[in-house]
Amino acid sequence: MISKDLLSIVRPRPSDTGDLVYVGGIERDGMILDGEVRSPATGETYEIRDGYLDLLKASTGADSLANLTNFLPGAGRGYEPLWRVRSLSLLTGEPFPNERELEIIKRLVRPISSGRYLDLGCSAGLYTRSLGVNLDSGLAVGIDISPSMLREAGRRARRSGAKPSFVRANAKRLPFFGGSFRGAVCGGTLNEFGDPARVLRETHRVIEPGGRLAIMGILRADTPRGRQLQRLLSTGGIQFFHPDELQSLLDHAGFEPDPLQMYGPVFFAGATRRG
């Protein structure tokens, strides 16, 4: 499901200049459940189906083994109950329920109830739902390349009562007009993008000046065993960051980074988009 308000900020191709037009479908309370939208500039149509707007169509958007694992049948269904509910406790070795993580992200992104917020690589929509429940006239938008994850994100959002919108899109080419969002969040996905600098530059483009970015991710290991495991994972396309490298990536993309928060190998980075 997507909010009709989303249509004014989506730009599937750089040549698109105006709002997407809702061609028709099934709607309820300002949300499109199923249907089709058209770009007035290119005439191209895009489907809203299975709970998300698909801008990638036949393209997978995946360019690594790590990306492809998120396309496996059942990947979406299992992601939160099997992994995400305990992921930070396992990684940090201390009690780290999702509520604690979501509170840190919220403090870093500082949402306002009328703002629009983007969740980059949302998977089953943990951060998107959490942002969505705090908004009033605002909008929470989750993007991902994996249909399996987005289907599950839609299902979970419907059950939660939050009304986020989900879009199948590649974070390396964000399909939104510049300055569309008040802020953005990113849970664990910076490690998976392959080209994090490019994603951060795109994120800078779509956030308004003074807007906030909050990222959770995994740092480069500092033990020989940890480094060995990370070397193995990096062959599948996962990247791990040194704290200085992270701050430099943010700075080069046009963000003013806050001091990094670190819990063992897990980091939380907050940053403000420079004007």
Ligand SMILES: C[S@@+](CC[C@H](N)C(=O)[O-])C[C@H]1O[C@@H](n2cnc3c(N)ncnc32)[C@H](O)[C@@H]1O
């Ligand atoms: C580690 S999971 C994200 C977890 C999620 N943010 C959370 O907090 O539960 C990574 C997700 O990013 C998606 N992804 C990877 N590369 C992407 C890209 N270039 N654009 C959009 N999504 C991407 C994957 O499909 C996967 O669902």
